[in-house]
Amino acid sequence: MRLRHKPWARPELEACSFVITNPKDFKGKWKEVFKNDNEIYLELGCGKGKFISEISAQNPDKNFIGIDLKNEVLVYAKRKVEEKFKEMGKEVDNVRLIIGDITYVDEMFDKDEISRIYLNFSTPWPKKRHNKRRLTYPRFLEKYKTFLKKGSEIWFKTDHEDFFKDSINYFQECGFTLKYITYDLHGSDFKENIMTEYEMKFASLGQKIMFLIAAY
Template sequence: MRLRHKPWARPELEACPFVVTQPKEYKGKWKDVFGNDNDIYLELGCGRGRFISENAALYQDKNFIGIDIKDEVLVYAKRKVEEKFKEINKEVSNVRLIIGDITYVDEMFGRDEISRIYLNFSTPWPKKRHNKRRLTHPRFLEKYKNFLRKDSEIWFKTDHEEFFNDSIAYFQEMGFELKYITYDLHNSDFKENIMTEYEMKFSSFGQRIMFLIAKY
């Protein structure tokens, strides 16, 4: 779906203290950005921000970074974070939102900077000629290895079974250990799930959600 251009979105984002417009300048320096040594968790494609805002409010001893390329989407994530932290009467200190292209994510982070990656309902790119665009494809997993800590994890959710099965093979091919796999997350024994906006919508229609944890 094509997003309607919102000319007010970029100025609002640029005025926000926790939005980063030039992330490559901070490669290797993200602990300085947050001002602490806490683990940094990265959501690739944070959408409208429900997942990152809920996580950041719940786990304030962790730092969270969300990336999205569209101003028109990220501006709502920014507002969602502000709304959530106002609700708990806290300043936003452990969240940064990046306006950026995930294709170049390895140019934004230095070695051992990230302790966990979240891939929530990324585009499945079902046509074989487009598979290399998948965020679980080996070419992306190789990029992530440049900045993931050893023993860190990638948490992957999707409602697309072919994408999920292919991703299992990708992780195995690239030497990741599959710690947890379920083809029906909401009826599984996994208790730490936080739903995205997309997940809430489609699970309400009875859509099955698949989930895995891959250890680096």
């Protein structure tokens, strides 16, 4: 679905203290950005921000970065983070939102800067000729390895079974260890799940959500 252009979105994002418009300038310097040595967790494709706003609020001892390409989407993530931290009566201190293209994510982060990646309902690109665009495809996994710490994890959720099965193979091909796999996340014993907007909608319709944790 084509997003309606919102001319006010970009100026609002640029005026926000926790939005980054030039992420490549901070490669290797993200601890300086957060002004601490806490681990940094990265959500690739943060959408309208339900996930990152909630997980950052629940984990003040971790830093969180969300990336999305569209101003018209990221502006709602920015507002959701602000609302969540306002509810808690504190300033936004452990979240940064990046306006950027995930294709160039390896140009934004340096060796050992990231301790976990979240891939929540990435586009499944079901046609064979488009598979290389998947965020779990080997060319992307190799990029992530350039900035993931050894022993770190990728948490991957999807409602697309073929995408999930293919991704299991991608992770194994690229040397990741699969620590946890379920084809029914909401019916599993996994207790740390935070639902995204997309997930809430499809789970309410009885759609099974698949999830895995891959360790590097």
